[in-house]
Amino acid sequence: xxxxxxxxxxxxxxxxxxxxxxxxxxxxxxxxxxxxxxxxxxxxxxxxxxxxxxxxxxxxxxxxxxxxxxxxxxxxxxxxxxxxxxxxxxxxxxxxxxxxxxxxxxxxxxxxxxxxxxxxxxxxxxxxxxxxxxxxxxxxxxxxxxxxxxxxxxxxxxxxxxxxxxxxxxxxxxxxxxxxxxxxxxxxxxxxxxxxxxxxxxxxxxxxxxxxxxxxxxxxxxxxxxxxxxxxxxxxxxxxxxxxxxxxxxxxxxxxxxxxxxxxxxxxxxxxxxxxxx
Numbered sequence: 278x279x280x281x282x283x284x285x286x287x288x289x290x291x292x293x294x295x296x297x298x299x300x301x302x303x304x305x306x307x308x309x310x311x312x313x314x315x316x317x318x319x320x321x322x323x324x325x326x327x328x329x330x331x332x333x334x335x336x337x338x339x340x341x342x343x344x345x346x347x348x349x350x351x352x353x354x355x356x357x358x359x360x361x362x363x364x365x366x367x368x369x370x371x372x373x374x375x376x377x378x379x380x381x382x383x384x385x386x387x388x389x390x391x392x393x394x395x396x397x398x399x400x401x402x403x404x405x406x407x408x409x410x411x412x413x414x415x416x417x418x419x420x421x422x423x424x425x426x427x428x429x430x431x432x433x434x435x436x437x438x439x440x441x442x443x444x445x446x447x448x449x450x451x452x453x454x455x456x457x458x459x460x461x462x463x464x465x466x467x468x469x470x471x472x473x474x475x476x477x478x479x480x481x482x483x484x485x486x487x488x489x490x491x492x493x494x495x496x497x498x499x500x501x502x503x504x505x506x507x508x509x510x511x512x513x514x515x516x517x518x519x520x521x522x523x524x525x526x527x528x529x530x531x532x533x534x535x536x537x538x539x540x541x542x543x544x545x546x547x548x549x550x551x552x553x554x555x
Contacts, residue, residue: 278316280306280460283333288326289294289316289462295329296298296320303339307415307515312423313464315423328344328364335473336392337460340514344483344506345430347380347446348373349497349521350490355535358537372487373388374447382444384430384454391429391455398452398555401531406532408550410540412492415460417515420507424462424501425472427540427548429455429520444451451555458546468500469470472542476524478536486530490523497543 278296279290287298288308296319300306309315373380391397399406413428426529433455437447471493478486499520506518536552 278320278462278464279314280316280337281329282335282337282459283329283330284335285330285333288329288542289319290329291320294325296325299370303337304514306343307339307341307417307423308380308513309417312417313462313477316462322427331404331458333394333469334393334458336387336455337457338389338390338517341415341454342383342453342512343454343515343517343519345382345384345428345519346497346502346521347382349379349495350363350523360415361542371466374472379502381502381506381518382448384449389451389454391452391550393458393550395550396553397429397431397451397455397538397550398450398553399431399534400433400446401405401555403447404531406431406433406480406527407530407538408432408476408532408538410524410548411475411519411522412472412474412542414455414517414520415501415517415519416503416506416512418512420503421466424460425470425542425545426456426460427458427474427542427545428517429538429540429548429550430519430522433457440512451505454519455548455550458547461545467480469495469498472544474476474524475541477539478526478532479539480533480535485536486526488526492520494523495521505554 281288289540329506409430411428420429534554538550541547
């Protein structure tokens with residue numbers, strides 16, 4: 278099943294048919310003990326709507342915090358090491374990749390998250406900016422994965438490379454995170470799933486970058502990341518967790534205002550965003 282958040286309300290899709298979900302809010306669904314059972318009852322009633330206008334899609338988030346993972350793919354490890362070396366940094370990213378404890382950091386509060394077809398920003402004081410496509414987990418307060426979406430972890434590589442303590446400035450700023458377009462709901466508990474991920478960047482009507490990866494290439498399992506996220510932490514409304522990127526443009530590439538970013542996972546859809554300067 279797929280969950281949609283639109284200006285007309287919440288809807289669930291199954292077998293190509295759409296059903297209105299009567300719930301107090303997105304948050305009210307996330308905290309349900311048996312979300313699958315509740316939505317199955319909605320579908321079983323058979324009151325399908327004739328059409329769902331996907332142009333009315335909203336960011337699929339309520340009041341959840343958004344967190345992110347770093348250096349979970351070998352490709353990310355290599356890129357972080359190179360940007361650090363370019364700025365005279367150390368080998369800390371290599372050590373993070375090999376360590377038992379993952380890199381986790383706070384990314385955004387809900388009202389700063391961009392949705393489908395929204396505008397993501399590059400910092401005015403950055404010279405090397407990239408998008409980072411990431412499979413994103415929706416976790417309930419009991420630390421269970423209840424769904425998946427696509428996340429864009431916008432990053433200022435020049436700022437991050439100067440000093441690891443600058444990571445919040447490189448990663449956490451207004452409209453530096455996008456989620457969507459929908460939530461693919463999990464049907465059964467599992468530690469990990471394999472999702473193909475693709476990204477393309479268009480500039481002036483032509484492609485300037487294309488890349489692909491799969492969560493099968495991750496060093497860390499989803500369950501491990503969630504385990505560390507939940508340690509000494511509480512998420513009463515649940516949380517989103519970006520799981521790291523395995524697609525990184527070449528070192529001579531930087532985003533420009535007007536670029537269009539498309540991130541795709543077939544089961545979830547395509548997250549499209551436009552780039553503006555902060």
